[in-house]
Amino acid sequence: MSTSVVDSRTAERDESLRGSNQAGLRAHNERAVLSLIRRHGELAKSEIARLSRLSPQTASVIMRSLEADGLVLAGEPRRGRVGQPSVPMRLNPDGAFAFGLKLGRRTSEMVLMDFVGRVRESRAILYRFPRRAEVMRFVEEASTELRQSLGPALRRRIVGLGVGMPYEIWSWAEANGAPPGEMDEWSTVDFGAELERATGEAVFIANDVTAACGAEQAFGTDVSANFVYFFVGAFVGGGIVMDGALVPGRIGNAGALGSMPVPTRLGERRQLIHVASVHVLERMVEASGRSAVELWRHEADWTGLGPLLDEWVETSAEGLAYAIASSLAVYDFERAVIDGSFPPPVRARLVEATRAALERFDFQGLQPIAVTQGSIGRSAREVGSASLPFFAKFLLDHRVLLAER
Incomplete structure (x- = not known):
């Protein structure tokens, strides 16, 4: 999907991000620029202006803002045959962080991922079937440990918790080997609200394999x-x-x-x-x-x-x-x-x-x-889950399946 700000399909799909005022348009354009850089790895300002169809002046203003916010980094100047050298821009790995939780039928894993999709730290738990109380204890302990693995300044750059979990996990109790009734509580609990209280983070939830598929597309x-x-x-x-x-x-x-x-x-x-x-x-x-x-x-x-x-x-x-x-x-x-x-x-x-x-x-x-x-391998569901807050807050993407609580 093109990230051009004038592409009609993109504009229609992201109307909720664009908004009707100038502030909304600027947010949309910043997302477009960050999405282009993520997709290409690094881009010079002239390439960003061309691919996004923004004016060179607008692209420069956006890049200065993103650089000031610590979301992008300038690379080594590339000298051409004529004119000023171009400076490639890339995402700053320390620009933002997100937690990713995979709630599985045999294991749960929580990761801390940086802005370029690299897992910095992870924690895991193994069980015969997921009990809510056991999972919540794991989340509280793991989120605390993962947060402390960052310095105080970087902790403030954690932007949310993405969760990948099976659709109607309680309906697979028998196949999962759980005793009758043991997983019924999952059908009534507001798991997202519990996670928000436990971690203090905005929570984004998606089907676990949908998240894994998103990881393959985003980082494959x-x-x-x-x-x-x-x-x-x-x-x-x-x-x-x-x-x-x-x-x-x-x-x-x-x-x-x-x-x-x-x-x-x-x-x-x-x-x-x-x-x-x-x-x-x-x-x-x-x-x-x-x-x-x-x-x-x-x-x-x-x-x-x-x-x-x-x-x-x-x-x-x-x-x-x-x-x-x-x-x-x-x-x-x-x-x-x-x-x-x-x-x-x-x-x-x-x-x-x-x-x-x-x-x-x-x-x-x-x-x-x-x-x-x-x-991506074994960690596809965790990586996909951790990417959900990034796409919700910084990037243009198709993943409107999620919603911030």
């Missing part, structure tokens, strides 16, 4: 304007990007690919979450008499799983292939991106097996699709 190394995204965690989920815009959906649940029915080898149809999720491998490992706790650790090595892993990769790839083929009948994506909570070698195997499974499909009437690995 091989980004496409049209891709369908799969994150294989405890339960597999998905996200959708069309024309460079992350699509949250009418109620924020677009790309709920884990609920897509797919055929199995036994001839029955099951939802993708029961075919291509890590909890399926977990149960296979436990059924073999071994402990599956290592599956959920960040530095886990799955090579010792042997035939169990082979079977899971093959079965998961077939399910993912059906889901990808089905999504192509709805929209002509050019890429399917697969990431997840597993070691990189497992991700590579799963992607290759999915490609192989797709080769057996009849694609008559459909465009071919590339299947690639995600570039």
Whole structure:
């Protein structure tokens, strides 16, 4: 999506940011400039003026303001053949910070991320299923520790807490292995309000895999304007990007690919979450008499799983292939991106097996699709969550799925 201030689609999408007065327009233009710099890494003022279609004078005024606020830094002058040397501008990593919380079905993790998307510090907790009181204790302790990892001046630059959590997390209690009724409290609690009281930060909430998809688009190394995204965690989920815009959906649940029915080898149809999720491998490992706790650790090595892993990769790839083929009948994506909570070698195997499974499909009437690995990895949901306050406060983006409480 173009960040030009005169692009009609952008203007329409960001009318709430633009406002009708001069102050609102200036805020919109500053967001446009910051978004351009984020997208390109660094830009000279002349390039900013050209890409944003702002006048050189307006672009210079905005850059001086952003530099004074500590949001951008000037790089080394680049000398051309004629005229004054150009000075590239880049985002200041210390310009802003945000907390990101991933509330998962087996783990929760909280990160402190800087303005260029680098995770500075993180904390994690492992559990069998998420109990609200346990999660809140973790958030209070982790946010305090992460805040203290910054100097006093930088702490004032923390701009909010982004949260990625499964849609209707309480409805997956049985599949999550929770005793009956143990997760019902999630259906009535105002989790955002509790987090605000616990951390003192503005809270922004999104579906966890939608946030991960946003992280892939914002910080990924091989980004496409049209891709369908799969994150294989405890339960597999998905996200959708069309024309460079992350699509949250009418109620924020677009790309709920884990609920897509797919055929199995036994001839029955099951939802993708029961075919291509890590909890399926977990149960296979436990059924073999071994402990599956290592599956959920960040530095886990799955090579010792042997035939169990082979079977899971093959079965998961077939399910993912059906889901990808089905999504192509709805929209002509050019890429399917697969990431997840597993070691990189497992991700590579799963992607290759999915490609192989797709080769057996009849694609008559459909465009071919590339299947690639995600570039963020295990931390995609945390990174995507932490980026939510940045996009809400500083940048132009499609992520209107979130709202500050």
